[in-house]
Amino acid sequence: MNGNYDLIITVVDRGxxxxxxxxxxxxxxxxxxxxxxxxxxxxxxxxxxxxIIQPQKQLVLILTPRSRRDAIMKSICEETGLSxxxxxxxxxxxxxxxxxxxxxxxxxxxxxxx
Amino acid sequence: MNGIKLMVFILGRxxxxxxxxxxxxxxxxxxxxxxGRGTAGSDVLNLLGIGDPEKDVVLISSTEARTEExxxxxxxxxxxxKPGGGIAFSIPFSAVASQLSSYSIMAGTPDExxxxxxxxxxxxxxxRSARGRKGK
Numbered sequence: 001m002n003g004n005y006d007l008i009i010t011v012v013d014r015g016x017x018x019x020x021x022x023x024x025x026x027x028x029x030x031x032x033x034x035x036x037x038x039x040x041x042x043x044x045x046x047x048x049x050x051x052i053i054q055p056q057k058q059l060v061l062i063l064t065p066r067s068r069r070d071a072i073m074k075s076i077c078e079e080t081g082l083s084x085x086x087x088x089x090x091x092x093x094x095x096x097x098x099x100x101x102x103x104x105x106x107x108x109x110x111x112x113x114x
Numbered sequence: 115m116n117g118i119k120l121m122v123f124i125l126g127r128x129x130x131x132x133x134x135x136x137x138x139x140x141x142x143x144x145x146x147x148x149x150g151r152g153t154a155g156s157d158v159l160n161l162l163g164i165g166d167p168e169k170d171v172v173l174i175s176s177t178e179a180r181t182e183e184x185x186x187x188x189x190x191x192x193x194x195x196k197p198g199g200g201i202a203f204s205i206p207f208s209a210v211a212s213q214l215s216s217y218s219i220m221a222g223t224p225d226e227x228x229x230x231x232x233x234x235x236x237x238x239x240x241x242r243s244a245r246g247r248k249g250k
Contacts, residue, residue: 005203007122021153033124033150033169061124061150061171063203095203096119097185100194 004066005095010076011039014056016086023079024062027071032062063095117178118207121185122171124150125192125200130170136191137174140184144175175207 008029010020017034024032039055064072073090080086123133130147137145150169176184181204193199 007203007205018153032153033171034153035148035150035171061122063201093205095122095205097182098201098203099185099189100199100201 012088017058027075127168
């Protein structure tokens, strides 16, 4: 129940959260939760006719066993990293007590079909 | 065992309210609910329209000592032991700073002041290092 889990948080421009999930699932993530948010980076906030337009963002939360974390984060950065269209940043936090993830084990899904 | 932890619950839409109620009953002073969208559902479920991807994300702070017990209690009450009932996990805070809410309000335990010092130390440390950077 309390194996080693990590919470991967990715912040991307709005509309790219599904791309993040596609990349994460490719690397073995089970699922994720998307939350709409607003960025406030000084570089990105633009003044438009005297009103500040704040960039729309999305947060993607993915809970994963630690063994799969690096692969998932790498995959996310390759698909939607800062240099890519989604301008995503991705970081992970240690999740030390986990409940309700009976189906989320360390073993990777068997893709070879053997 | 004197830190503060952030518990995160991800539940189906509409069930966050009942969790907030449980928190209020237990005197947990700090809880926030966000609206989210799940992505775990399969394409087949989505096609049939029974995937229900709408989620409630609930953030609750508690002392490290109480976290395990609270997670067990709240998970059971919200039915997280059944597959698909939702997930819950906790994350350690490294420091907390707030003028409005004291440590006890954050953690919901007015009778447990031991942790205060270590948390304030963390805040002071980060302030000091910020000042140090300015000096250079």
